[in-house]
Amino acid sequence: MTAPATLKIDFVSDVVCPWCAIGLKSLEQALEQVSDEVTVELHFQPFELNPDMAPEGEDAVEHLQRKYGSTPEQIAANQAAIRERGADVGFTFNMDRRKRVVNTFDAHRLLHWAALQGRQTELKQALLAAYFTDGRDVSARGVLVDVAGETGLDPVEAGHVLDEGRYGQDVRAQEQFFRSQGIQAVPSVIVNGRYLIQGGQPPEVFAQSLRRIAAGD
Numbered sequence: 001m002t003a004p005a006t007l008k009i010d011f012v013s014d015v016v017c018p019w020c021a022i023g024l025k026s027l028e029q030a031l032e033q034v035s036d037e038v039t040v041e042l043h044f045q046p047f048e049l050n051p052d053m054a055p056e057g058e059d060a061v062e063h064l065q066r067k068y069g070s071t072p073e074q075i076a077a078n079q080a081a082i083r084e085r086g087a088d089v090g091f092t093f094n095m096d097r098r099k100r101v102v103n104t105f106d107a108h109r110l111l112h113w114a115a116l117q118g119r120q121t122e123l124k125q126a127l128l129a130a131y132f133t134d135g136r137d138v139s140a141r142g143v144l145v146d147v148a149g150e151t152g153l154d155p156v157e158a159g160h161v162l163d164e165g166r167y168g169q170d171v172r173a174q175e176q177f178f179r180s181q182g183i184q185a186v187p188s189v190i191v192n193g194r195y196l197i198q199g200g201q202p203p204e205v206f207a208q209s210l211r212r213i214a215a216g217d
Helices: 018-033 060-068 072-088 105-116 120-132 141-150 155-163 168-180 203-214
Strands: 005-013 038-046 188-191 195-198
Touching: 005 018, 005 203, 018 072, 018 120, 018 203, 038 105, 038 120, 038 168, 038 203, 060 072, 105 120, 105 141, 105 155, 105 168, 120 141, 141 155, 188 203, 195 203
Parallel strands: 005 038
Antiparallel strands: 005 188, 188 195
16 A cells, blocks of 8 residues: 655645635645545644734724725625635634734744644634634734633743744744745645645645645646
């Protein structure tokens, strides 16, 4: 029997990006489909949709209207489509609870630390659910510490990471690297540093692409 191919996946995303939540769920389901053929090293890489967002954030509806010129009707239709896509892959969006769009730099610093603790995937999943399902403020120190603790990380140490500004330079360097590689939208799934799968694709699309890459096509 042929040994499974090993693929390195960089999942470039933000924790306030709904399509990143959909894309991650889809990718996870795809990985289950190809588990006999592929083993994966999954790394979450930082991308800030709103790097200049003020610490207090911005009303979610006002933000979408200002950034994209969307009407309330367009926003409602888009959110309905996102809820439906999320339900298809097992992710719950409660957009009525998401009141504000927030700054995510501290969340990315905490994710960098979580990777060093071997719990980055758990924290990423928890932050996406905290924001989109529960409507929690993932820019707030207390929320970040609580979510870290809920995923099995040391909440006291998480607080030190946040208070001491740890890993800020690392996050900035990673952000700049992936932007220099042409990444301007997320989620961007980069396989073996060479192959790009863009957007919140269905699980079948991810699975097909991973099989092709593993086979050397």
